[in-house]
Amino acid sequence: MLEMFEYEFMQRAFVAGIFIAILASISGTFIVLKRYSLMSETLAHSALVGVAVGLVAGYNPLWVAVIVAVLSAWLIEYLRTTFTLYSDAILSIILSGSLALAVIIVSLGGAFNNSLFSYLFGSILSVSNEDVLTIFLFGTPALALLLIFSKELYFIAYDEEVAKTSGIKVKLLNFLLVTVVAIIIALSIRVVGSLLIGALMVIPTSAALQYRVGFKNTILISLFFALFSVVFGMSLSFYFSLPSGATIVLSVIALFILSLVANKK
Amino acid sequence: MSLNFKVPIFDVKNLSFSVRGVNILSNISLEIFNAEYIAIIGPNGGGKTTLIRMLLGLENPSSGSVRLFGKKLKNFKEWHKIGFVPQRASLVDANFPATVEDIVKMGRVAKRGIFSGFSKDDASKVEDAMKKMDILDLKEKMVGTLSGGQRQRVMIARALASSPEILILDEPNTGVDIVSQKRFYKLLSKLNKEENITIVFITHDIGVIADDIGRLFTINQKATICNNPKETLSCEDMSALYGIEAHLLSNHKHEHKEGESC
Numbered sequence: 001m002l003e004m005f006e007y008e009f010m011q012r013a014f015v016a017g018i019f020i021a022i023l024a025s026i027s028g029t030f031i032v033l034k035r036y037s038l039m040s041e042t043l044a045h046s047a048l049v050g051v052a053v054g055l056v057a058g059y060n061p062l063w064v065a066v067i068v069a070v071l072s073a074w075l076i077e078y079l080r081t082t083f084t085l086y087s088d089a090i091l092s093i094i095l096s097g098s099l100a101l102a103v104i105i106v107s108l109g110g111a112f113n114n115s116l117f118s119y120l121f122g123s124i125l126s127v128s129n130e131d132v133l134t135i136f137l138f139g140t141p142a143l144a145l146l147l148i149f150s151k152e153l154y155f156i157a158y159d160e161e162v163a164k165t166s167g168i169k170v171k172l173l174n175f176l177l178v179t180v181v182a183i184i185i186a187l188s189i190r191v192v193g194s195l196l197i198g199a200l201m202v203i204p205t206s207a208a209l210q211y212r213v214g215f216k217n218t219i220l221i222s223l224f225f226a227l228f229s230v231v232f233g234m235s236l237s238f239y240f241s242l243p244s245g246a247t248i249v250l251s252v253i254a255l256f257i258l259s260l261v262a263n264k265k
Numbered sequence: 266m267s268l269n270f271k272v273p274i275f276d277v278k279n280l281s282f283s284v285r286g287v288n289i290l291s292n293i294s295l296e297i298f299n300a301e302y303i304a305i306i307g308p309n310g311g312g313k314t315t316l317i318r319m320l321l322g323l324e325n326p327s328s329g330s331v332r333l334f335g336k337k338l339k340n341f342k343e344w345h346k347i348g349f350v351p352q353r354a355s356l357v358d359a360n361f362p363a364t365v366e367d368i369v370k371m372g373r374v375a376k377r378g379i380f381s382g383f384s385k386d387d388a389s390k391v392e393d394a395m396k397k398m399d400i401l402d403l404k405e406k407m408v409g410t411l412s413g414g415q416r417q418r419v420m421i422a423r424a425l426a427s428s429p430e431i432l433i434l435d436e437p438n439t440g441v442d443i444v445s446q447k448r449f450y451k452l453l454s455k456l457n458k459e460e461n462i463t464i465v466f467i468t469h470d471i472g473v474i475a476d477d478i479g480r481l482f483t484i485n486q487k488a489t490i491c492n493n494p495k496e497t498l499s500c501e502d503m504s505a506l507y508g509i510e511a512h513l514l515s516n517h518k519h520e521h522k523e524g525e526s527c
Contacts, residue, residue, distance in 0.1 A: 033361065033362070151370075152374055154367075154371070155371045155374050158363065158368070158371065159351070161323055161349075161351060162349055162350075162351060162423075163371075163374075163375075164323065165321045165322070165347060165349040166344055166345070166349075166372070166375040167342070167343075167344030167345060167375035168374065168375050209360055209362060212362070212410075213362060213407075214362060214363060214364040214366075214367050214407070215362050215363055215364075215367050
């Protein structure tokens with residue numbers, strides 16, 4: 001089992017994967033409680049536009065993905081708060097629009113190849129030292145902000161209006177949350193893939209909610225499920241030569257089903 | 266009015282609100298002073314909740330002004346002085362991962378600094394609030410498993426945890442049984458009399474709390490302020506307000522006997 005750690009690329013993949021599991025599960029808790037689950041899917045597709053631009057223009061795709069995902073998150077939040085549009089409709093429009101744009105960019109640039117495939121479904125082989133550095137560079141402040149404002153974000157998720165009348169800067173913190181989530185999603189697409197990262201954000205929390213415990217314990221269970229799925233999924237990916245995003249997501253779905261059955265009323 | 270020299274908690278002047286040309290509230294002016302107990306009544310759609318939402322800055326008025334503790338709403342920062350319990354408070358999402366203590370602790374969140382944790386003072390305020398609402402023994406319970414009456418007390422404990430000077434409650438009895446409602450009215454009256462907390466309360470149960478309240482605001486697009494509701498509230502007033510024939514069923518003994526109708 002431990003022989004996989006003899007390979008440098010696996011060491012890199014595990015370091016990146018474990019950090020992403022921590023980021024995705026903690027931010028995912030707030031996203032699920034705010035009924036923003038579809039947001040993670042949309043931002044993942046927006047990040048793909050960044051990847052496409054990066055691949056075609058020759059920039060680091062992860063950096064461009066972070067920038068495009070953050071801009072997309074701000075656009076969604078602006079549209080949601082300024083116009084009388086349904087949130088899920090906005091998310092659907094930007095999701096499909098982003099995917100269409102990404103496909104056109106890579107088609108025109110002639111980059112529709114294995115490189116893009118690895119960003120769609122994740123690939124442990126492709127995680128470079130530069131990627132790990134980028135993940136820590138953006139991921140550490142993102143995690144710090146989430147932890148600093150966790151109580152405020154929890155209050156907002158519970159009742160946005162009461163939080164506002166208690167003096168909490170709801171609008172600012174909502175922008176902060178979507179920004180942090182956009183960064184985390186863009187960083188995760190190396191390991192989990194843009195088509196599958198939404199699952200790693202939403203499913204660990206959805207599974208943890210089945211245990212009907214308080215806020216702190218829900219986050220801890222969600223964190224444990226995400227870590228387990230990433231470690232187990234990446235091991236499967238290594239031994240069976242499968243895309244890591246797919247094995248990680250199937251692992252977390254297995255945990256979700258077990259949690260559902262174990263907590264059936 | 267001996268109280269008029271004081272700065273009112275709420276000073277509302279000529280407040281109007283309309284949506285797409287339809288007037289919801291017109292030209293409302295009122296003041297709310299420290300330690301008052303005020304009930305707001307009126308028909309559904311009459312603008313009671315809209316008025317409260319404008320007082321709290323959740324809706325922007327079409328015209329007019331609101332001052333809170335002497336300050337314009339946009340400049341007001343001391344939101345911990347205000348405890349708000351909205352209409353849907355007792356209808357909390359059953360799956361939300363929160364213990365009773367998690368919810369009450371929210372009342373302290375806005376007060377603490379960004380980098381400071383939950384202090385001893387915070388913990389004692391949270392415990393006090395739970396004691397006052399008689400929910401200390403429920404603190405480890407998931408809020409989704411509680412009854413409507415228990416949830417209602419949790420929501421008020423959350424509002425009390427910030428040590429408010431005024432509690433604003435918007436029909437908090439939705440989904441709450443009658444026994445719990447009576448217990449709830451007693452608690453409100455106690456908070457007002459013993460702790461001098463100003464209470465502003467939207468309700469339909471005016472008969473039940475008629476003995477406790479100091480003033481009554483009737484809101485139906487316009488506001489009528491009744492400074493002595495026990496003396497002056499008549500069936501004609503109620504009929505005019507609700508647009509149907511009204512019968513007062515009061516438990517106060519001076520003017521109306523139990524079940525007396527106009």
